[in-house]
Amino acid sequence: MRFMLLFSRQGKLRLQKWFLATADRDKKKLVRELMQVVLARKPKMCSFLEWRDLKVVYKRYASLYFCCAIEGQDNELITLELIHRYVELLDKYFGSVCELDIIFNFEKAYFILDEFVMGGEIQDTSKKSVLKAIEQADLLQEVRHPCGASLGSTP
């Protein structure tokens, strides 16, 4: 997988994850172009399209488009499954997720994605273990937080 994008129906980017380091300018260009292509598609159309030298797999959940760019030989259906699983993970973590959750806690969405996919390859196929890792990391954050706060309040 090359990258993953989340954007709203209005064309607002909600999350972008590039598994191949890309210069900012290229990123912007690719994102704009791809969003246009995907948003132009009608709801009854299939979720795959060939775009540049990549294949794009997207799925719409409520007002959010989840969109992955994969390489020619990759399996479209399993990518769709991956998207779905990520949505399930978000759902579990936030408790019936909505677009606002992702907007206000965008870093959490990233953390979950990072535990699920790494370097463009699926890291753990088990939802449980991904959630466990996230929860423990959050716990760590919480435990450490008070001292961070005390530090923060001094200046």
Next chain:
Amino acid sequence: MALKMVKGSIDRMFDKNLQDLVRGIRNHKEDEAKYISQCIDEIKQELKQDNIAVKANAVCKLTYLQMLGYDISWAAFNIIEVMSASKFTFKRIGYLAASQCFHEGTDVIMLTTNQIRKDLSSPNQYDTGVALTGLSCFVTPDLARDLANDIMTLMSHTKPYIRKKAVLIMYKVFLKYPESLRPAFPRLKEKLEDPDPGVQSAAVNVICELARRNPKNYLSLAPLFFKLMTSSTNNWVLIKIIKLFGALTPLEPRLGKKLIEPLTNLIHSTSAMSLLYECVNTVIAVLISLSSGMPNHSASIQLCVQKLRILIEDSDQNLKYLGLLAMSKILKTHPKSVQSHKDLILQCLDDKDESIRLRALDLLYGMVSKKNLMEIVKKLMIHVDKAEGTTYRDELLTKIIDICSQSNYQYITNFEWYISILVELTRLEGTRHGHLIAAQMLDVAIRVKAIRKFAVSQMAMLLDNAHLIASNTQRNGICEVLYAAAWICGEFSEHLEEANQTLEAMLRPKVTTLPGHIQAVYVQNMVKLYASILQQKEQAGEKEAAQEITQLMIDRLPQFVQSADLEVQERASCILQLIKYIQKLQVKEVPVAEEVIALFAGELNPVAPKAQKKVPVPEGLDLDAWINEPPSDSESEEEKPKTIFHDEEQRHSRHRQPEIDEEELARRREARKQEQANNPFYIKSSPSPQKRYQDTPGVEHIPVVQIDLSVPLKVPGMPMSDQYVKLEEERRHKQKLEKDKKKKKQKKEKRGKHHRHNSLHTESEEDIAPAHHVDIITEEMPENALPSDEDDKDPNDPYKALDIDLDKPLADSEKLPVQRHRNVETLKSPDSEALLVEKKSKKPKKKEKKHKEKEREKGKKKEKKGEDLDFWLSTAPPPAPTTQPQSEPEVGAALVAEPQEIKKEEREEQDEEEDDEGKKSSKHKKKKHKKEEKSKDKKKSKKKTHHSEEETTESVQNGTLDDEPLPPMSSYRLLAENPYIKMTYDIQGNLQNDSQVTVSVIFENKSTSFLKSMELNVLDSLNTRMLRPEGSSVHDGIPVPFQLPPGISNEAQFVFTLQSIVMAQKLKGTLSFIVKNDEGSTHEKLDFKLHFSCASYLITTPCYSDAFAKLLESGDLHMSSIKVDGISISFQHLLAKICFHHHFSVVERVDSCASMYSRSIQGHHVCLLVKKGENSVSIDGKCNDSTLLSNLLDEMKETLSKC
């Protein structure tokens, strides 16, 4: 919840946290940019503070802004600061920001090396995890080099959480720093068998990704992956592995054969569409790589096509799309299987989804045949009319042209129809593909001679209606077709009926609005037209008309002379002068037509696109050699010119100088004046020519053609392609009728009708004769053209660097750079080398000893992986059992050497046979042969037991016996084989007992283990039973009376009783045995099928010619005969084969005719008369039992057809 608490505490601390920012942006929709620049200023202030928490918050906000598209690269250093915070909370944010905005061009990235290294070795697994995740996004070659060793160490971390991430990130490291692949690979391979499923699947992911790019280096892992594939239940992993195999099979076709079965099983059993789809894709890839020669795989293809049909029929658009996509892959190699689903694919053309329609179009391309082309194109034309949106319509247009023109118009039976289709396509407005249609028109008209007349008439009509096509020239690509139309009408003007009219059409003032290149073609071709009209008129003696046409040209051409396009202008003025000259001659009543037409004599032939490139350089021609002597240095010494141009100019001027004198200058001035006078754009010249052009006199007396404008979009009088479809159907029907008539001339009408109906369905491609004889001129190629077409590989492939042989042992120089001053447990290169060797030796160890000796002898260093793989692959059932060697201690080598050796051996053996035949009776001969064989076997077994002692002698034997397969004349055939044991067998009739045969089975231990407790069991049939010791039931096996040490073979015999012998029989059976080696003993089974051929019931019996004659005369024998074509071996060899394989003896032989005899164990007489023709053999047989005879002859046919 915890999350809320975290948020809450942050809320209280800072003025503006992330949530405030987000909320703020949402509240400032109108002046978002202003608000954000304000925020960025605040953030800059926050970043200046020493407090890490404030900084982290700022960075977090920046990360959000980055996502919105704002540049935050200026904060890279602050991000690193936050990354190096000791608190996980901040570190996490830092790494997130880094992973979002760092890339190879970020200059501060090198500052992170030590921080990342520290985090990687942190006792907190989440610190490590977060560092790995971040690194995976922004790893650079430098980071990869410096950290490779640390990450490799993490691959053996105690926590699977870390191992998993470390394994995955290795892929990124390899990509950036390919040198790390070889040292790290052994450990990576180890992870394939990690106890944690997550780590395992990560390792599979990485290796599969690596292997997909450079499959050949990973062939040796195939057995391991095969094992994983058959044991894993994780679909994600399975898909990866299956994909990997898809990449491997093109390199190793034997792998494909092995894969087909498990893959088809998966296709049958899985409910996951993604897995199903992957399997189907890989099966297709495998079958493509196996290509032909595997007829039994049509079942697999059928299965794939069936499953794909289900996908396409599914209501889910995604499945439909993928089904079509995969279908197109099958189409390339198995068009027949896909063609039967034409209905379904045509249906998809009506789908709402454009991407699905496009896929269906792709498929249609490969599905057309002579029979259905018109029908399919007709459907497509309907879609063209219906299509909304030019992109899809253009796509349809190109597809129609692609479909029709593919492989040299192979499927077009009626070119008139095709031309009409092309003409109809010109009605498309706003298409970008006018040039495509034009190219097709030109191509067809040039290459199909028979169609020119028709094409010219159609093109003339197009020219006549050019105003419809060229209504909006600037935006309209379709006017390109006028280019083709003009050229065709000009070039083949002899076919034009109303040439005058066409010429008139081409001279219309409107033409000047066309693009320049089209006008140029107009101008050039109107002369051609003019020439042919001129000739026509002159021949008819109509001088008046001839002069009229000349006048017309002179009147109208000036409008082109005024053209702004240089090409048009030049051509027009050239031609205008020419025609003026012609006019002069005409006035003098000189016949000119012949000479004018000679200007355009000769035919143009199409030249293949690569023809020029493929002209071989003739011998002796050195393209780099100077044609003339290069200018010597001395010549330019005086001038010392700096450049070639300079030099040339110098010399030119030197030559010219004497010519330029006063006279010359005057002449030139005069010429220039003349030129200016003739140039309409040169303002100073006299206005007279312009005036004349504008007046364009003579318009009145030129016949103006009335154009029917009532149907503006349909070119009037144009035959519609649909008509042709109907006509074609009728024509085919008529053809059919005629054919049928011929066939059924004598039969009754009623029957004839019935038959016609039948044959209509079975109408094959070849039956459809083209409408008129079509001569497609093929493209010309130079003589001795080289057929090579080397495909260029992309030299910039980023994955090329990973094309590394992973099986070579590590060299010292390949150590991963290790930071010595640090106190972390490091993995030194020698260790990993040892690891590699250990890993390697695990598998091939069994065979290594033997191999080593042989390798030394042969002086050939075969790669170990090759042998290992060969060994694994050889366990697949061999395709041709009869030619399998009896013993095969080294499959790998044998496979390589096989083909030539077989031939040699065969010849030797047959020569031997021939000699024998001359001296002794065939029965004797056969027995002798048997004996020989057995003694060979015995010798062999003996040798093997004294392996080490007789090394040298054995090596000699190896060359002829052990290594190579026994020649096909061996009567022992392969029964079954697996990595442990190989069984070959022979069946002999028993003269003493008319209902018994003896099956001799040779067991050969191929492994390094001890085989014992072998037991052979057969599932009896009603007719054939295995003779078991008294008291045992039919389900009991018969123990083999010996055990087999490694490498030893031995023979055991089993007696079978049978009732009828007229039919061949197959019995299923199993050999069970115990494998004992150092690691313990396992119970193994090997299934086989025992084939009792009818020939095995025959016993070679000598017969004298007079007895033979009596037998034939007796008349109680049934008769049957066969004929086999394509026999190339000598008659002698042929007889020897029949004698040997089918247990006959020769009674008499005269030239190329022989009588033969044999007797079955139940006393049937079998007499044969074998006659050899040019390339064929016919065998007439007589026997008491007709079934037995026909079965015997069938078997013989099979044997002979292998000759």
